Amino acid sequence: MTYSLASHVELVRSGNDFFERAYRIIRNSKHTIHLQTYILAGDTTGLEAIKHLAEAVKRGVEVYLLVDAFGSHELKSGTIRSIKESGIQFRTYSPLFTGHRIHFGRRLHHKILIGDETEALIGGINFDNNYHLTGNHTPWLDYAVYVTGDICEEISIMCRRLWSGKKRFRRKMHDLSHPDISKDNRPIQVKLQHNDWLYGKKGISKSLTNSVRHAHSSVTILASYFLPGNRMRRALKSASKRNVKVKIILPGLSDVKLVRYAMEYWYAWLLRNNIELYEWDKTILHGKLMAIDNDWVSIGSYNINHLSHFSSIETNLEVKDENFCNRVKEELDGVISHCSKITSPGRWKRMNQFEKFTYWSSFQLVRFLFSLQFAVLSKE
Numbered sequence: 001m002t003y004s005l006a007s008h009v010e011l012v013r014s015g016n017d018f019f020e021r022a023y024r025i026i027r028n029s030k031h032t033i034h035l036q037t038y039i040l041a042g043d044t045t046g047l048e049a050i051k052h053l054a055e056a057v058k059r060g061v062e063v064y065l066l067v068d069a070f071g072s073h074e075l076k077s078g079t080i081r082s083i084k085e086s087g088i089q090f091r092t093y094s095p096l097f098t099g100h101r102i103h104f105g106r107r108l109h110h111k112i113l114i115g116d117e118t119e120a121l122i123g124g125i126n127f128d129n130n131y132h133l134t135g136n137h138t139p140w141l142d143y144a145v146y147v148t149g150d151i152c153e154e155i156s157i158m159c160r161r162l163w164s165g166k167k168r169f170r171r172k173m174h175d176l177s178h179p180d181i182s183k184d185n186r187p188i189q190v191k192l193q194h195n196d197w198l199y200g201k202k203g204i205s206k207s208l209t210n211s212v213r214h215a216h217s218s219v220t221i222l223a224s225y226f227l228p229g230n231r232m233r234r235a236l237k238s239a240s241k242r243n244v245k246v247k248i249i250l251p252g253l254s255d256v257k258l259v260r261y262a263m264e265y266w267y268a269w270l271l272r273n274n275i276e277l278y279e280w281d282k283t284i285l286h287g288k289l290m291a292i293d294n295d296w297v298s299i300g301s302y303n304i305n306h307l308s309h310f311s312s313i314e315t316n317l318e319v320k321d322e323n324f325c326n327r328v329k330e331e332l333d334g335v336i337s338h339c340s341k342i343t344s345p346g347r348w349k350r351m352n353q354f355e356k357f358t359y360w361s362s363f364q365l366v367r368f369l370f371s372l373q374f375a376v377l378s379k380e
Contacts, residue, residue: 003189007149009324011299011331012121014131014142014286019045021146022113022121026052029115033063034159037111038071038301039126042079044134049127050079054086063088064163068108070094071126091163106196108162109312110301111144117156119148122317124224124288124301130255131286140255140284141335143222145299145317151190158192162313188321195302195314204302204316205309209235211292215244220332222249222289225259227266227305227366240274249335252281261362267342278339288316289328296320297328 012018026033033056040046053063065083067075069092083090093108114120123144125131130140147155193203212219212235219239226248228236240246248270254260270277290298300316302308319325 003191003318003320004151004154005149005187006147006151006190006319007187008147009188009190009319009321010146011324011327012123012125012144012146013331014125014144015133015139018121018123018125018144019048019132022049022127023052025113025115025119025121026056028119029056029061030059031061031116032156033061033113033115034066034156034163035064035113035127036066036108036159036162037113037127038068038107038109039128040065040067040072040075041126041128042075043129045129045132046075046127047079050083050086050088053088054083057087064159065090066093066108066159066163067091068093070107071109107312109308110315112155112159112315114152114155114159117153119146120152120155121146122155122300122315124286124299130284138283140286141280141282142224142286143289143299143331145319147190147317149187151192151317154192158194158315188319188324190320191318193298193300193316193318195308195312197310202309204298204300204314207316207318208232208290208298208302208304211290211296211298212236212239215239215242215292217244217293218291219244219246220249220291220329221247221304222285222287222332222335223304224251224254224286224288225256225303225305225307226250226263227259227363229306229309232304233269236270236275237273245276246274247276247278247332247336249278249280249285249332249339251285252279252340253284255284255286258362259366261358262366265363271342271344277342278336279342280335280339282338289332291325291328291332294325294329295322297325 012021033053035053053065057063065088094106111125112120112122121144123142125142125144129137131142133139193207194201195204209231236246250263251260267277288300288302298316298318300314302314302316308314
């Protein structure tokens with residue numbers, strides 16, 4: 001798959017930066033808005049997003065809001081009713097209950113906002129107070145990419161297809177102009193990658209593994225739920241043996257403690273293979289980002305684990321641009337400077353038997369749960 005072109009690409013961190021950009025996209029839109037997200041919460045952040053979308057409808061904009069049924073299950077019926085009454089076209093993806101069946105399989109996990117096929121945000125940030133600067137709350141650490149240019153047409157087509165459930169559809173043509181905010185008008189190479197195992201789409205998982213295999217100097221991974229499969233582990237081990245500097249930033253705090261313990265089960269193996277490990281413990285780490293050799297970056301919703309690989313609809317944007325990658329490198333270096341470095345390969349050996357059993361059993365349980373969800377998905 002060849003690269004597409006963008007006129008502007010910018011790294012966006014969770015917090016006010018992300019939400020101010022999101023609301024600006026909504027305000028700028030004149031024809032169509034697609035918001036597809038795993039979590040739309042019924043808190044102040046979620047309600048603020050709904051308010052902006054409803055105001056867009058009043059201006060005559062067609063607004064399509066698609067949320068995952070499981071991720072957004074806390075949305076109250078009254079809130080959903082007000083969304084629909086405002087004129088927003090609303091759907092939940094993969095309802096948990098249909099007829100006499102309960103569905104736990106395929107989930108909509110990507111997070112995309114696009115306005116008028118001209119500007120978009122793609123990343124891992126949900127519309128939830130956890131990702132916003134509210135009061136004394138420090139946002140969870142996560143990232144998105146703000147992008148304009150030709151790639152936005154491709155993003156829009158993908159969102160329309162997912163909304164309609166059709167591979168082909170009739171597009172409404174509008175006189176659209178892309179925001180001219182690029183500093184040098186130099187086109188930037190970008191690629192939209194997907195994972196949707198049920199339909200044979202494995203673009204993200206293949207691309208991440210292949211990029212590590214072909215790394216020359218450095219691999220830096222920021223990951224929230226890092227449970228790599230055999231291919232990724234072999235790729236990381238091989239890269240380290242080639243004297244590629246491999247750094248992995250993992251959560252010191254996690255919103256899912258079971259997965260946190262399962263991740264730590266792999267620390268000894270990673271350290272034995274000369275992979276540098278860092279723990280971010282300032283807030284919850286929720287980001288999903290990989291940077292290779294200072295000239296390639298992938299950012300999006302994909303977690304390096306079997307759940308994202310087999311059970312979720314995921315979207316990442318790859319960027320091949322030295323200036324953007326240098327900006328990402330500066331960001332990751334800043335994150336690492338506030339992390340605790342894990343240095344002792346003997347950490348596992350020094351644990352008592354109860355601690356070892358806790359981490360081992362957590363890993364086994366998580367692997368079983370992922371396998372169970374995969375089995376359920378295969379039958380649906």
